[in-house]
Amino acid sequence: MSLRPSDHRKERPPRRGLAALLVGLGLVGAALADPLPFRQYPGVEYDDFELPTDFREPAEWVFGRLMYPSMGWGGQWKFGGTSWTIDYPKGDRHIAALVRRLSIIDARSVEQPVDLEDGDDVFNWPWLYAVEVGQWDLTDEQAAQLREYLLRGGFLMVDDFHGSREWTVFVESMRRVFPDRPIVDLPDDDPIFHAFWDLVDRKQIPGLQFVYSGRPYEQDGFDAHWRGIYDDQGRVMVAICHNMDLGDAVEHSDNPAYPEDLSAIAMRTFLNYIVYAMTH
Secondary structure (H helix, E strand, O other), X not given: OEEEEOOOOOOOXXXXXXXXXXXXXXXXXXXXXXXXXXXXXXXXXXXXXXXXXXXXXXXXXXXXXXXXXEOOOHHHHHHOOOHHXXXXXXXXXXXXXHHHHHOOOOEOOOOEEEEOOOOOHHHHOOEEEEEOOOOEOOOHHHHHHHHHHHHOOOEEEEEOEOHHHHHXXXXXXXXHHOOOOOOEEOOOOOHHHOOOEEEEOOOOOOOOHHHHHOOOOOOOOOOOEEEEEEOOOOOEEEEEEEOEOHHHHHHOOOOOOXXXXXXXXXXXXXXXXXXXXXXX
């Protein structure tokens, strides 16, 4: 993958002042109550992950991780340890550290699990990330809340799902969110690929399984797809990373066994998507 800086000579910093302003404002007029405080759940891979020393310090931007019901788990998803907690919380905190290091966006060091059933709390978190959406099963009420959130200016990135079966499961819930909006391939000239770096010749980013299998794909997900759903103004509301696992690549960026170049691409993609979400 070729990563050209945006002016083809040096890295162009994002519209950071605007980003900070938009993050500070949040979804104006949407939230009716103060944000819920930080909370931590047991993950699939991490049960008692150490908190950073500054986790109580507030910030303008927070990495919101979408909580959702998984097929076959009933209400267990409310307590963690199901598919929404894959890579959590290590991957989230690596991304927060990345935002702090490479931009002047004031990012909190810890993530925020966001439950669509917590009243209007979702409107306090302009960025949401969801993994393993090939297993999610949104209710009609959750889908309606997510639709309202996205139409009011929120952003959702979905990642780490693979193959035709998981795609079908993902689409079934996403059609409850937007029954009338198409899922499309994002063109190379979409601003989301040029918000911080120019992301040219994008490639498939595998999860940690690549270290052991040598395969960049899982199941029958042989080709990576960069897709999205647009609003009426042409803004990407939902960024869909299918047959990829960018979260794993960032989570394991400190693992010498995982290829550094793949972690770097994943990090740059996340930063592009975050800057885009905060400026569009």
